[in-house]
Amino acid sequence: MKPIRTFVVGxxxxxxxxxxxxxxxxxxxxxxxxxxxxxxxxxxxxQAIGNSGWYYAxxxxxxxxxxxxxxxxxxxxxxxxxxxxxxxxTGTNPTGKADVEYYGxxxxxxxxxxxxxGLGTLGNLTSFSYDWYKDPASTTSSATAPSxxxxxxxxxxxxxxxxxxxxxxxxxxxxxxxWVHDSVTANSQLWLTHDGGNGSEHDNSLSQWMGGTxxxxxxxxxxxxxxxxxxxGSGWNGAFNGWADNITIGFNGQNTQYKFExxxxxTWFVLPGLLLAFAILKSxxxx
Numbered sequence: 149m150k151p152i153r154t155f156v157v158g159x160x161x162x163x164x165x166x167x168x169x170x171x172x173x174x175x176x177x178x179x180x181x182x183x184x185x186x187x188x189x190x191x192x193x194x195q196a197i198g199n200s201g202w203y204y205a206x207x208x209x210x211x212x213x214x215x216x217x218x219x220x221x222x223x224x225x226x227x228x229x230x231x232x233x234x235x236x237x238t239g240t241n242p243t244g245k246a247d248v249e250y251y252g253x254x255x256x257x258x259x260x261x262x263x264x265x266g267l268g269t270l271g272n273l274t275s276f277s278y279d280w281y282k283d284p285a286s287t288t289s290s291a292t293a294p295s296x297x298x299x300x301x302x303x304x305x306x307x308x309x310x311x312x313x314x315x316x317x318x319x320x321x322x323x324x325x326x327w328v329h330d331s332v333t334a335n336s337q338l339w340l341t342h343d344g345g346n347g348s349e350h351d352n353s354l355s356q357w358m359g360g361t362x363x364x365x366x367x368x369x370x371x372x373x374x375x376x377x378x379x380x381g382s383g384w385n386g387a388f389n390g391w392a393d394n395i396t397i398g399f400n401g402q403n404t405q406y407k408f409e410x411x412x413x414x415t416w417f418v419l420p421g422l423l424l425a426f427a428i429l430k431s432x433x434x435x
Contacts, residue, residue, distance in 0.1 A: 181216030247379030268399035271369025
């Protein structure tokens with residue numbers, strides 16, 4: 149039995165059937181899968197995933213992220229891919245990291261971060277969930293697993309991540325060797341980064357953040373959700389190998405499910421077969 153972790157649903161975030169739902173397939177850049185790596189630290193590696201609005205982002209110090217079919221999400225039907233995160237052991241003072249992110253603004257125009265309507269507001273968030281898998285051969289601590297994040301813009305234009313991590317909500321360790329589904333609810337504990345990473349406050353519930361009663365009152369129901377982030381690393385000791393898929397986010401009961409799939413390899417035998425069939429038909433004598 150594969151673990152599916154859920155929590156008691158609070159009044160601000162109900163896990164009810166959505167009145168509207170759509171599924172979006174995010175395909176790898178190459179047939180059969182892809183992998184993006186970056187050896188530097190400043191700037192970090194960044195690559196678009198087609199025209200999907202998703203990007204491989206914040207990739208550093210030899211880490212790799214891509215969409216492949218090396219371990220498909222068994223919690224979904226008809227899955228032929230997932231996001232694959234690989235982070236090498238870089239020794240003391242580790243800086244390895246790899247993310248996949250969706251942006252609700254035009255990244256080619258930095259000013260649009262301040263003017264875009266984004267995806268919705270934090271107060272209107274009604275669902276947020278994902279699936280993940282950790283390879284038992286990973287040598288990072290038992291707490292580590294891919295994290296799920298909201299990219300936020302506060303009323304002053306400040307940039308933040310609001311971060312859900314499995315270990316914070318599940319007793320201090322994350323299982324390995326099986327697919328896990330995690331749902332963010334009103335009672336889930338999330339922590340905040342300022343300006344994408346400068347300082348953090350831990351362990352306020354989503355309902356507290358929504359109500360403006362978290363550590364930073366600039367985060368409240370009116371805060372704009374600008375995008376989605378999922379990834380691994382940043383200060384993790386050891387090597388990590390893992391996968392993630394099936395991100396669902398909803399506002400006002402309207403859900404969007406993102407499935408990460410590989411572009412099928414071309415089937416070169418199809419065209420010759422069609423040409424042969426056409427030649428046979430042409431060669432048949434007319435009645």
